[in-house]
Amino acid sequence: MAGLIDNLSRFLGAIGGFLTPMALFHMAWATLLGIVIGALPGLTATMGIALITTLTYKLPPDLAILVLICVYVGAIYGGSRTAILINIPGTPANAATTLDGFPLAMQGLAGRAMGVATSGSVLGSFIGMFFLATIAPLLGNYALKFQSFEFFWLSIFGIVISGHLTALEDPIKGWISGFLGLLVAMVGQEGIHAYERFTYGTTELLGGFSLIPAMVGAFGFAEVLSVMRHPPAKMAEAPRDSVFPRVRDVLQYWRTIIRSGLIGTLIGIIPGVGEDIGAWVSYAAARRKSKEREKFGKGSIEGLMAAETGNNAVVPGAIIPALTLAIPGSAPAAVLLAAMFIHGLRPGPLIMVESPQFVYQVVAMVFFATLAIFFYGVVLSKLLLKVLAIPKTRLMPIVFVLCAVGSYAITNRTFDIWVMIGFGILGYILREMKYPMAPLVLGIILGDLMDKNLRRGLVLTDGDLTPFFTRPICFVLWVITFSSILLSIPPIRHALKETFSIIQTRLRRIRK
Structure with a gap:
């Protein structure tokens, strides 16, 4: 009880610390910008955070992270606008929103659909926020038991699970994307003995590829190239009914809201999975449990509520492992994690020891x-639609300039602009070939962590690999990792299904 009161007092103290004119100003413009970024198809939350990170260098660390989190939350919410109005998700996280949001808009209920999206997003964020406040301190204390052996397997586990869940139809593509990110992370001097790897005499590569230019290129410039090839979307039409959230919708589907919030938070905690998976899993669970499943895909309020609650609950959920383990739960959280390091913050197992108030x-x-x-969802919904009328062909040159300026501003090196362009071309090729981008980002983030902890573990054991497989947490992680890989191989999966069906048949005969 004393611990709960202490945590509550710290939370209230943190709220009071941000009730300053400057903090409220940054919160207002950053959230609005995030909504606009999310509402414009192609301008993802990951790209928005990466671009805005380059504008926060002069801000104090707490205000800088406030700006980025507001952009993050705003972008995931903002993507529901276009998903409902023009059947094009503003971000990948809002793809499930189109299934019921657009049919509702076609029935003349666009305003109600936007109100449902607003209430679902807000409640999903609050549910995830509750678990962020309660689980993060506990996980941070438990993470103190992690040593190099556990962090090595946690890195591999994150990439394998991320690759599997972001490419369900072909997990091998997800794994290739993730391990390509690991390969990128190997460039430069290794962390223990400073041996040079894959630099080919280029001094700019001694420190490896800068993360922000790589992210900006993979998500920003890649989108510029994509728009040059694919035609822009049609303009949106303003809703005619009220966009104010209805209490009746919340009360009627409260079970769906709680279930979707829990699912979204859990999906967020899994490394590198992301908001889109949270939305789809929440939507599928709601459809399976619903008494009105025939309405799903034709304009279901419950389906829309589930999708938007699920994807927004992922946001605080994805921040939990980023803060406590320095392992991001989603692609936007990966860029947010990089921004924390840039601003001198040290997320990881020692967060609850060194700076517990930051959590x-x-x-x-x-x-x-x-x-x-x-506030913006209720007050400015119709005004924000004017932004959607901007043709993407006119917007993309501005995005390219921001990509170049943001990449250059980090270290004032022209080389980083070339890095951005290179990763943009790579990201475009991978996107056209249907390779997921989240595992690539996670691989770049976790590559250094995996490499250093593998080497440290081998130093501690004098080259003995046994502890990597026999320590309890390591054992669980490598068993889950290899099981995920094996179960993704069709012949093995089919053989297991047949075996289980035979066992079930025999058990039924025995019972009879």
């Missing part, structure tokens, strides 16, 4: 961002 500051940031999306 509650992050909770307060999510809280303020959630209040802001509710």
